[in-house]
Amino acid sequence: MTNTIAIVGRPNVGKSTLFNRLVGERKAIMDNQSGVTRDRHYGYGDWTGKYFTVIDTGGYVVGSDDVFEEGIRRQVKLAIDEATVVLFLVDLDAGLHPLDEEFAEVLRRYGNKKPIYLVGNKADSAQRVQSVGEFYSLGIGIGDIFTISSQTGSGTGDLLDAVVSHFEQEGVEDPDAGIPRITVVGRPNVGKSSFVNTLLGEERSIVTDIAGTTRDAIDTRYNAFGNEFILVDTAGLRRKARVDEDVEFYSNLRALRAMEASDVCIVMLDATRGIEAQDVAIIGLADRNRKGIVILVNKWDLIENKESNTAKEFEDEIYKRIAPISYPPIVFTSTVTKQRVHKAIETVMEVYANKTKKIPTSQLNEVMLKEIEAHQPPSSKGKMVRIKYVTQLPTHTPVFAFFCNLPQYVKESYTRYLENRLREHFDFTGVPIGIVYRKK
Ligand code: GDP
Ligand code: GDP
Numbered sequence: 001m002t003n004t005i006a007i008v009g010r011p012n013v014g015k016s017t018l019f020n021r022l023v024g025e026r027k028a029i030m031d032n033q034s035g036v037t038r039d040r041h042y043g044y045g046d047w048t049g050k051y052f053t054v055i056d057t058g059g060y061v062v063g064s065d066d067v068f069e070e071g072i073r074r075q076v077k078l079a080i081d082e083a084t085v086v087l088f089l090v091d092l093d094a095g096l097h098p099l100d101e102e103f104a105e106v107l108r109r110y111g112n113k114k115p116i117y118l119v120g121n122k123a124d125s126a127q128r129v130q131s132v133g134e135f136y137s138l139g140i141g142i143g144d145i146f147t148i149s150s151q152t153g154s155g156t157g158d159l160l161d162a163v164v165s166h167f168e169q170e171g172v173e174d175p176d177a178g179i180p181r182i183t184v185v186g187r188p189n190v191g192k193s194s195f196v197n198t199l200l201g202e203e204r205s206i207v208t209d210i211a212g213t214t215r216d217a218i219d220t221r222y223n224a225f226g227n228e229f230i231l232v233d234t235a236g237l238r239r240k241a242r243v244d245e246d247v248e249f250y251s252n253l254r255a256l257r258a259m260e261a262s263d264v265c266i267v268m269l270d271a272t273r274g275i276e277a278q279d280v281a282i283i284g285l286a287d288r289n290r291k292g293i294v295i296l297v298n299k300w301d302l303i304e305n306k307e308s309n310t311a312k313e314f315e316d317e318i319y320k321r322i323a324p325i326s327y328p329p330i331v332f333t334s335t336v337t338k339q340r341v342h343k344a345i346e347t348v349m350e351v352y353a354n355k356t357k358k359i360p361t362s363q364l365n366e367v368m369l370k371e372i373e374a375h376q377p378p379s380s381k382g383k384m385v386r387i388k389y390v391t392q393l394p395t396h397t398p399v400f401a402f403f404c405n406l407p408q409y410v411k412e413s414y415t416r417y418l419e420n421r422l423r424e425h426f427d428f429t430g431v432p433i434g435i436v437y438r439k440k
Helices: 015-022 071-081 098-115 128-136 156-164 192-202 234-240 243-247 251-261 277-288 310-322 339-355 362-374 412-427
Strands: 004-008 040-048 049-054 087-089 116-121 181-186 204-208 219-224 227-231 264-270 293-300 331-332 387-392 401-403 433-437
Touching: 004 015, 015 040, 015 049, 015 087, 015 116, 015 264, 015 331, 040 156, 049 071, 049 234, 071 098, 087 098, 087 156, 087 433, 098 128, 116 128, 116 156, 128 251, 128 339, 181 192, 181 251, 181 277, 192 264, 204 331, 227 339, 234 331, 264 277, 264 339, 277 293, 293 339, 362 387, 362 401, 387 412, 412 433
Parallel strands: 004 049, 004 087, 040 204, 087 116, 181 227, 181 264, 264 293, 293 331, 401 433
Antiparallel strands: 040 049, 204 219, 219 227, 387 401
């Protein structure tokens, strides 16, 4: 388990201010757009050589006046489940608030398994520090009660010293490393938002930001069906795009950027419309960008009188249209009946595994040199090409270097031959393969 600090407390006590201070410059997240539900806010920080994750659980409460018992219960449960240490934040400026008592009660009910610290925030003056006394009645917290100012940072060092004493391990600097980044693209109304909301509704998700994209881009980290992945720019999908924004979806810079920042691209089609020119274009683009690709044929529930070969006919038509690209898997889904939503995510995970795997050089040569023997490169302008050796390059996406005497004389048709043999012997479903020739 990673080192995790969860911050709980009623609205306005300063949870997100403290969150931002703890994660420093590294992954600050602000999602202050009104009407947008704040999801769990995750960020990463470190203190005296120990790395940790911080969760601002305030996201479970929609709006500021809207604190229901159920919201409090969920927030606290989340914190207790996920955290190594819980910080129960109160506002020394405002004084004891009835909601603080409600939080304290729920914390007492669920919180006996984890260390909880009562933290008085907004201790900007000595007088405010004194006022922490009235919170003793909450009967919450182990040991010291800390008074801090999230705004200035005073007191947070002492608090962190106490917190990290509960961490047995150093932790990991970037827990997102090795977790696939995914984006969902497709024409308007194919069901992209419904798909994302299905995942969001059913599974736990966390939100982090990414550098270098639009300011309001939000990435969501999911744990769905036991798989962890990051959905790039969920905000762009979840906010119901205005019609005029949506029309030119494929020329939409936002969607293209999201694709560039991803490992695997889910291209969603509408079963009632089949594959269209724009879909073919986006698949070509993903291929050129060397992204993993999974095609979802959504709204499969709307296809009536399905026969045993209906899906096969759909597949044939799609592969015909996207040729010579042949590698993307196709999954038939419905976000309404939830049919194969799980399968879709599993397929994405498989594609990511294929994209990141490395074939040992010995195995590669054993298999491929035989294939080359069986079918030599055709001679070109009287030149004989001889391939001696092959190795997979240490790139982010599979690229194979074939070493030969005359790299410039290998024909395109022979590259296809090599790609097909590679795909036969090794599973690269969903992944574009690069082939280069090097002089030996
Ligand atoms: P949250 O709703 O619990 O996430 O609270 P916020 O982090 O949004 O903070 C609520 C308000 O309290 C904001 O106006 C902050 O600027 C302010 N605030 C947060 N920490 C401090 C502090 O240490 N001192 C003072 N004076 N104000 C603070
Ligand atoms: P987006 O524009 O691609 O994000 O599409 P939406 O998720 O907004 O969906 C557009 C419409 O299609 C909405 O009315 C959805 O309820 C509907 N829809 C989405 N997925 C499915 C599905 O699997 N089956 C059916 N029958 N309708 C769906």
